[in-house]
Amino acid sequence: MATVADGGEAWVIEAVRRRMGPPPTGAIGIGDDAAVLPVPPGGRILASQDMLVEGIHFRRDWMPPERIGAKAVAVNVSDMAAMGGRPFALLMALALPGALDRGWVGRLLDGVAEAAAGAAAPVVGGDTVGSPAGVVLDMAILGTAERPILRAGAQPGDWLVVTGPLGGSAAGLACLEGGAVWPGATALETAALRRHACPPDRLDAGRVLAGCAHAMTDISDGFWTEVDALVQPMGLGAVVDQELLPVWPEAAEVARRVGAPTDAPLHWALTGGEDYELLAAVPDERWPTLQRELWAIDVEAVVVGRVERTPGLRLVRGGQRVSWDPASQGGFDHFGRR
Amino acid sequence: MATVADGGEAWVIEAVRRRMGPPPTGAIGIGDDAAVLPVPPGGRILASQDMLVEGIHFRRDWMPPERIGAKAVAVNVSDMAAMGGRPFALLMALALPGALDRGWVGRLLDGVAEAAAGAAAPVVGGDTVGSPAGVVLDMAILGTAERPILRAGAQPGDWLVVTGPLGGSAAGLACLEGGAVWPGATALETAALRRHACPPDRLDAGRVLAGCAHAMTDISDGFWTEVDALVQPMGLGAVVDQELLPVWPEAAEVARRVGAPTDAPLHWALTGGEDYELLAAVPDERWPTLQRELWAIDVEAVVVGRVERTPGLRLVRGGQRVSWDPASQGGFDHFGRR
Numbered sequence: 309m310a311t312v313a314d315g316g317e318a319w320v321i322e323a324v325r326r327r328m329g330p331p332p333t334g335a336i337g338i339g340d341d342a343a344v345l346p347v348p349p350g351g352r353i354l355a356s357q358d359m360l361v362e363g364i365h366f367r368r369d370w371m372p373p374e375r376i377g378a379k380a381v382a383v384n385v386s387d388m389a390a391m392g393g394r395p396f397a398l399l400m401a402l403a404l405p406g407a408l409d410r411g412w413v414g415r416l417l418d419g420v421a422e423a424a425a426g427a428a429a430p431v432v433g434g435d436t437v438g439s440p441a442g443v444v445l446d447m448a449i450l451g452t453a454e455r456p457i458l459r460a461g462a463q464p465g466d467w468l469v470v471t472g473p474l475g476g477s478a479a480g481l482a483c484l485e486g487g488a489v490w491p492g493a494t495a496l497e498t499a500a501l502r503r504h505a506c507p508p509d510r511l512d513a514g515r516v517l518a519g520c521a522h523a524m525t526d527i528s529d530g531f532w533t534e535v536d537a538l539v540q541p542m543g544l545g546a547v548v549d550q551e552l553l554p555v556w557p558e559a560a561e562v563a564r565r566v567g568a569p570t571d572a573p574l575h576w577a578l579t580g581g582e583d584y585e586l587l588a589a590v591p592d593e594r595w596p597t598l599q600r601e602l603w604a605i606d607v608e609a610v611v612v613g614r615v616e617r618t619p620g621l622r623l624v625r626g627g628q629r630v631s632w633d634p635a636s637q638g639g640f641d642h643f644g645r646r
Numbered sequence: 647m648a649t650v651a652d653g654g655e656a657w658v659i660e661a662v663r664r665r666m667g668p669p670p671t672g673a674i675g676i677g678d679d680a681a682v683l684p685v686p687p688g689g690r691i692l693a694s695q696d697m698l699v700e701g702i703h704f705r706r707d708w709m710p711p712e713r714i715g716a717k718a719v720a721v722n723v724s725d726m727a728a729m730g731g732r733p734f735a736l737l738m739a740l741a742l743p744g745a746l747d748r749g750w751v752g753r754l755l756d757g758v759a760e761a762a763a764g765a766a767a768p769v770v771g772g773d774t775v776g777s778p779a780g781v782v783l784d785m786a787i788l789g790t791a792e793r794p795i796l797r798a799g800a801q802p803g804d805w806l807v808v809t810g811p812l813g814g815s816a817a818g819l820a821c822l823e824g825g826a827v828w829p830g831a832t833a834l835e836t837a838a839l840r841r842h843a844c845p846p847d848r849l850d851a852g853r854v855l856a857g858c859a860h861a862m863t864d865i866s867d868g869f870w871t872e873v874d875a876l877v878q879p880m881g882l883g884a885v886v887d888q889e890l891l892p893v894w895p896e897a898a899e900v901a902r903r904v905g906a907p908t909d910a911p912l913h914w915a916l917t918g919g920e921d922y923e924l925l926a927a928v929p930d931e932r933w934p935t936l937q938r939e940l941w942a943i944d945v946e947a948v949v950v951g952r953v954e955r956t957p958g959l960r961l962v963r964g965g966q967r968v969s970w971d972p973a974s975q976g977g978f979d980h981f982g983r984r
Contacts, residue, residue: 336794336796339797340729340796340797340798340863341694341724341725341728341729341797341862341863341864342692342693342694342725342726342728342729342731342787342789342794343692343693343694344690344691344692344729344791344794344796345690345691345692345693346689346690347685347689347690347691352682352683352684352685353682353683353685353691353788354680354681354682354683355680355681355683355735355737355770355771355786355788356679356680356681356737356771356772357737357738357739357771357772357773357784357786358739358773359739359741359773359775359782359784361741361775361776361777361778361782362778363777363778363779364741364775364776364777364778365775387679387680388680390679390680391678391679391680391682393680397693399693399694399695399786400695401695401696401697401784401786403697403699403702403782432693433693433694433695434694434695435695435696435697435784437697437699437702437703438699438702439699439701439702440699440700440701440702440779440780441701441778441779441780442778442779444697444699444741444782444784446695446697446739446773446782446784448693448695448737448739448786449680450691450693450788451680453682456674456680456682458674458678458682459677459678459679460678524679525678525679526679
């Protein structure tokens with residue numbers, strides 16, 4: 309096995325440069341002290357950053373390296389989608405243990421390069437460093453938006469809209485924790501693993517929603533947490549209808565296979581996190597037109613609830629309040645508390 | 647001791663938000679899916695990223711957390727200086743073990759906040775995540791430059807100019823490896839530790855040099871390596887005069903104290919790395935004026951050599967070639983090879 313330490317920094321930099329292709333027209337890319345980028349017109353740029361840490365966000369024995377690289381890009385792209393924006397560049401900082409197999413690193417970079425190309429967000433710079441323990445992959449993304457949609461701005465009466473199924477990522481995680489290995493998993497497991505490892509590209513949906521949404525975010529930390537983040541700072545509340553919630557269809561079967569309780573799919577959908585669908589607060593009179601536009605681009609967006617004046621989040625079913633304590637389920641806390 | 651895990655993600659985010667202050671006018675900062683930034687005029691932006699990993703770039707028992715935070719900012723600012731640019735925003739991704747003392751994290755963030763304010767580069771976003779092992783601090787920086795100066799562009803006959811003393815950072819590292827502890831070190835050790843931990847702010851110098859430099863970079867990986875990076879890709883070479891090299895004045899005394907060979911200061915200056923002075927290729931007729939401008943802003947820039955047509959790097963002393971094998975010294979390779 310050829311290790312990263314054998315090749316040294318020169319190998320890593322060359323491995324990155326070879327895969328990431330030339331910089332965009334008019335830009336200076338990888339290899340200088342900083343990238344030089346022409347800014348698309350519009351006058352404002354979007355910038356965000358998402359870090360994946362081995363042992364926290366991924367395990368090397370749980371998925372192929374291409375998927376880890378692609379997911380790092382996808383979660384950053386999701387932040388642009390959540391603003392109604394369009395990415396134009398990525399930076400990538402990569403910390404690698406010296407004993408790591410160079411073949412594994414090459415495949416990780418293949419995943420980054422393919423996903424970056426798919427999002428039209430070329431990797432124009434970054435950093436490559438050693439790591440005494442696990443792999444760390446931190447990407448920063450730059451984009452533009454004609455009309456950036458913030459988390460703040462929801463109004464009483466707005467529909468709460470999500471752009472696709474929820475709970476699939478948590479179902480995939482349950483499969484991994486139950487011992488599923490990718491590749492080699494069953495068809496059902498693979499479907500769940502894909503929900504976990506391959507966040508959807510919602511850039512087009514984000515731009516359509518940005519046409520009229522009052523507020524928007526992506527569902528990274530769990531639906532319930534994200535709804536709260538949209539309404540609580542505005543002094544508002546929300547009601548969510550359990551029967552409207554687009555629980556990922558295969559979740560019930562996954563729950564049976566992994567021996568999870570029958571209500572696991574609901575909890576996965578409400579608090580599981582990492583679904584990376586968009587959540588938007590949309591004025592109700594605009595919704596019918598908007599939904600048609602979204603379905604026209606194959607985004608099966610649905611209403612799941614409504615923003616209300618009364619603070620707090622309420623889950624209802626058949627018009628009745630459901631007694632459900634989100635605190636008992638918790639969202640994902642990166643630092644170990646639930 | 648209150649740990650990061652006790653406080654959870656909410657504590658970390660609030661600790662960051664409280665220290666980083668409000669976003670710049672017209673911007674949306676920390677707390678949304680992405681920062682929204684007005685673009686300074688000029689139509690082009692600079693972007694780079696530098697990651698510090700515990701156990702590779704710093705040790706928690708080697709320096710106060712404020713210095714680690716400030717250094718993370720400074721090395722990113724140095725990349726802007728190396729382009730002749732001016733930063734306007736920072737993103738910060740921070741991976742923290744749950745068992746870490748919250749007081750330590752607060753002091754790290756104090757260091758980041760103070761350095762960011764000093765560079766007029768507010769932290770407008772980023773990510774906070776858990777870490778199974780050490781601390782990782784990855785920052786991305788955004789800036790502008792009227793005339794970005796690249797590494798490429800050196801011409802035969804250009805003077806090679808550096809903006810300050812070399813080898814001080816390696817001397818500081820030698821002190822740390824010899825057991826010096828900060829605070830509590832001797833005055834000499836503290837001076838060396840400051841060279842190691844507190845990279846100089848060369849933003850003003852970078853902008854002055856950008857007025858006429860053909861090529862420029864910052865000295866992060868070692869002077870010799872950076873000279874090579876300036877000339878080798880152009881098919882050029884360089885001669886460096888050992889007697890012109892601004893070896894950090896206290897290096898000889900540090901070498902004596904730590905029991906290093908008498909030629910250690912020269913090697914520290916040539917290959918030690920992390921001095922974060924600027925290295926520029928400057929047309930010789932412009933140099934006298936430029937040097938006066940630099941001295942006027944207290945930057946003691948000096949000529950150390952000249953770009954030549956003949957490929958390869960040559961070290962001379964008193965007009966004679968010095969037999970010196972840089973490969974035997976090596977630069978710093980993050981992945982463990984020298």
